[in-house]
Amino acid sequence: MYSKNTLNEDITMALAHEVKSPLSLIKANIELLELENVLDNHKKNVKIIKNEINKISEIVSDFMLFCNQNYKKDLTKINLLDLVKDYIEKFNVYMNITFSLNCFEDEKDITILSEYYKISVILSNIYKNCVESISDKQGFIQTNIYIKNNYIIIDVIDNGKGLDEEISKKIYEPFFTNKSSGSGLGIPICINAMKSINGKFEIFNNKKYGCTTRIKFKK
Missing domain, CATH: 3.30.565.10 (Histidine kinase-like ATPase, C-terminal domain)
Incomplete structure (x- = not known):
């Protein structure tokens, strides 16, 4: 039986994971376009986008860590x-x-x-x-x-x-x-x-x- 807190933590973890996956995919595709020199005329915009993606990814990681504290790991x-x-x-x-x-x-x-x-x-x-x-x-x-x-x-x-x-x-x-x-x-x-x-x-x-x-x- 789930407690309310445990259920909320599991939902938050699942949501954070679902957000993190597409962020990683977006970043990978931007880097691929950079390698193909498709975005050479938009370097400033690309830098801003990548910085903001990194910020969001870091925040999501923090949420996952915060919710993950009650789970016991191997000693x-x-x-x-x-x-x-x-x-x-x-x-x-x-x-x-x-x-x-x-x-x-x-x-x-x-x-x-x-x-x-x-x-x-x-x-x-x-x-x-x-x-x-x-x-x-x-x-x-x-x-x-x-x-x-x-x-x-x-x-x-x-x-x-x-x-x-x-x-x-x-x-x-x-x-x-x-x-x-x-x-x-x-x-x-x-x-x-x-x-x-x-x-x-x-x-x-x-x-x-x-x-x-x-x-x-x-x-």
Whole structure:
């Protein structure tokens, strides 16, 4: 028997999937026409269309992730240090941002049994938000891994613009965003994912600059 919430999530997932498929097909056909030089006289328009398709596709993906948090995935052994290193490497392509990593524990003590997919989504959202907060200025993103009060803690610290008072009140709300594009689901996705694996998520302003995003895994 379906609960009302489960039924609504399944309907939303199905609808999002049905929207995402034609979007992918539209984008593929535009790229094919580009290769055949059919659209050479409309390059500006094509760029706008592709950008908007990418925005819609990203929003649909966020909806699918948001609705997918309650589904249990297979548990796997995860070395948090190795996973953080992977994401730092993926995002370390910005010339204006310096990345640093400090692990204050032995690697065997920060290995957990959890859902790899969910933690990957969380880290991806965190580093993406940090990069967007720094924008084009000279910045840094520092990651600290340590154990405190029986939690493995990952702090991701940036020197971006931080959160003003109004945004900090609403940042955990689904669909709230101060960006020109996006679904406003990035942080709620992280919160739901951490809750589903008995962890905690928080984001707060630093005293002097930027934000710290903290995720806590129960040992």
